Amino acid sequence: MALKQKFDAGKFVILAEMEPPKGVDGSAMVSHAKRVKERVDAFFIPEMNHAVMRMSALGGAMLLQREGMETIMQICCRDRNRLALQGDLLAAGACGVANIAVVDGEDPSYGDHHQARPVHDINTLELLNAIQGLKEGRDLAGVEITGSPAFLAGSTTHAGARGRSTELELEEIERRSEAGARFFVTPPVFDPELIRPFLQRMDSRRTILIPTVLLLKSLGMARYMERNMPHIFLPPAIIERIQRAPDKVRECVRIAIELVSALKAQGVKAVMLSTLGWEHKLADIVEAL
Amino acid sequence: MIVAAKKPIEEIIEQVKGLRSVLVLGCNECVTVCEAGGKKEVGVLASALRMYFLQQGREVNVGEHTLERQCDTEYLEEIRNNIDAYEAVVSLACGVGIQFTAERYPSKPVYPGVNTCFMGAALERGVWAERCQGCGSCILASTGAVCPVTRCAKRLLNGPCGGSTAGKCEISKDVDCAWQLIVDRLKTLGRLEDYETLCPVKDWSTDRAGGPRKVIREDLRS
Ligand code: SF4
Ligand code: SF4
Numbered sequence: 001m002a003l004k005q006k007f008d009a010g011k012f013v014i015l016a017e018m019e020p021p022k023g024v025d026g027s028a029m030v031s032h033a034k035r036v037k038e039r040v041d042a043f044f045i046p047e048m049n050h051a052v053m054r055m056s057a058l059g060g061a062m063l064l065q066r067e068g069m070e071t072i073m074q075i076c077c078r079d080r081n082r083l084a085l086q087g088d089l090l091a092a093g094a095c096g097v098a099n100i101a102v103v104d105g106e107d108p109s110y111g112d113h114h115q116a117r118p119v120h121d122i123n124t125l126e127l128l129n130a131i132q133g134l135k136e137g138r139d140l141a142g143v144e145i146t147g148s149p150a151f152l153a154g155s156t157t158h159a160g161a162r163g164r165s166t167e168l169e170l171e172e173i174e175r176r177s178e179a180g181a182r183f184f185v186t187p188p189v190f191d192p193e194l195i196r197p198f199l200q201r202m203d204s205r206r207t208i209l210i211p212t213v214l215l216l217k218s219l220g221m222a223r224y225m226e227r228n229m230p231h232i233f234l235p236p237a238i239i240e241r242i243q244r245a246p247d248k249v250r251e252c253v254r255i256a257i258e259l260v261s262a263l264k265a266q267g268v269k270a271v272m273l274s275t276l277g278w279e280h281k282l283a284d285i286v287e288a289l
Numbered sequence: 290m291i292v293a294a295k296k297p298i299e300e301i302i303e304q305v306k307g308l309r310s311v312l313v314l315g316c317n318e319c320v321t322v323c324e325a326g327g328k329k330e331v332g333v334l335a336s337a338l339r340m341y342f343l344q345q346g347r348e349v350n351v352g353e354h355t356l357e358r359q360c361d362t363e364y365l366e367e368i369r370n371n372i373d374a375y376e377a378v379v380s381l382a383c384g385v386g387i388q389f390t391a392e393r394y395p396s397k398p399v400y401p402g403v404n405t406c407f408m409g410a411a412l413e414r415g416v417w418a419e420r421c422q423g424c425g426s427c428i429l430a431s432t433g434a435v436c437p438v439t440r441c442a443k444r445l446l447n448g449p450c451g452g453s454t455a456g457k458c459e460i461s462k463d464v465d466c467a468w469q470l471i472v473d474r475l476k477t478l479g480r481l482e483d484y485e486t487l488c489p490v491k492d493w494s495t496d497r498a499g500g501p502r503k504v505i506r507e508d509l510r511s
Contacts, residue, residue: 109499117493
């Protein structure tokens with residue numbers, strides 16, 4: 001069953017983030033994905049996260065798709081203008097990518113090519129509209145295309161992030177939903193309570209909230225996030241738990257597993273597992289779910 | 290200088306049509322030189338607006354004032370005492386002046402009366418052309434003082450594209466090819482060897498890549 005059908009049927013869906021390689025050797029990416037493919041519904045392929053140059057999301061998606069794994073390809077407005085974005089969408093559609101996640105993209109100053117000129121010819125909302133247009137058979141210039149893609153489109157939301165107004169966030173979800181976005185991926189969530197207001201007010205038949213469950217890797221990482229990422233709420237109890245645990249890595253895996261269960265119990269229809277380079281740990285998480 | 294063009298009067302009317310009073314605020318600097326927002330243009334726009342309101346049968350107080358500079362807080366103080374007589378301001382300064390006026394008077398709506406276009410100069414009376422995009426890291430030394438960032442349609446930094454024809458740019462026969470100009474100029478200067486030197490991939494972080502920019506001179510800060 002394809003991802004869209006699972007969403008339609010209201011099934012609980014597990015996504016796993018799979019970053020493409022920095023280079024042409026995709027073997028690790030493919031083998032990590034293969035190990036968990038029976039338990040993961042689709043792989044989320046980011047488009048040069050944090051503006052770090054690596055294989056494009058389209059390339060990464062292809063590596064998995066040709067092995068029979070479904071992907072959600074992220075597409076970002078930072079690196080391409082409307083011609084290139086639409087061109088790659090057509091390429092993705094023709095190559096069998098069925099799901100697209102649209103983001104604006106972080107500024108190049110975050111990444112490893114900080115002298116690069118960002119493009120931002122169009123933004124998330126406009127790109128969602130462009131996807132809608134392609135699905136209906138027209139490009140952004142209004143010209144008819146031959147064969148339209150049947151994408152399931154989605155985007156991001158700051159739902160569950162600290163210091164954000166729930167009202168504004170819901171309004172933004174609504175705006176993007178009207179532009180065709182069906183699913184919304186959140187930043188890492190460590191306290192399921194924070195997304196409760198969104199679950200209560202979003203109609204999951206129309207808009208699906210996908211909380212990100214980030215695998216912490218160490219006490220240092222947890223503390224760093226706590227201190228330097230004010231938008232992410234990391235409850236002190238989690239930090240203490242890792243601190244007390246004799247096997248910190250195992251504890252982090254356990255925390256991720258518990259978070260998924262707690263979110264599921266709360267009624268979310270999907271989660272995205274993000275392991276940031278520790279994709280070999282994905283199996284430990286998904287096998288316990 | 291900063292070159293601006295007058296906004297179509299219909300667009301300005303759309304912004305101000307519901308007001309009971311409005312101040313048309315000009316600037317004595319760039320927009321005066323490019324004849325888009327100086328004292329003369331303030332007078333012309335104010336008259337046009339009065340005429341419009343008269344035709345609508347409405348009594349609207351249209352004020353006129355021109356500051357030495359709108360991009361200077363000191364000069365902006367000049368209207369402190371009479372700005373409250375107006376519901377809003379139509380600023381004929383460049384985008385900088387418009388925003389500075391709004392920042393100085395936070396509760397006053399300020400509308401743009403010009404379209405700010407570029408940094409350039411007059412080629413002849415009534416014709417202005419772009420010369421600099423403020424990339425923040427000037428390379429004119431190696432290009433014979435002709436800016437390829439601004440004047441090449443593709444911002445190419447290492448010679449022309451394949452579309453350069455008879456000295457003209459592929460986008461229009463009315464546009465000079467920047468690289469033709471650069472090569473001609475280097476030839477005149479006897480420095481054609483500069484053309485052979487490869488320009489490194491440009492650091493756009495001094496341009497807009499790093500977000501809105503600031504220049505900070507510690508030696509001048511008090
Ligand atoms: S190189 Fe940059 S600073 Fe120099 S003229 Fe061109 S745009 Fe302006
Ligand atoms: S023809 Fe000349 S100015 Fe025009 S894009 Fe090519 S190199 Fe640049």
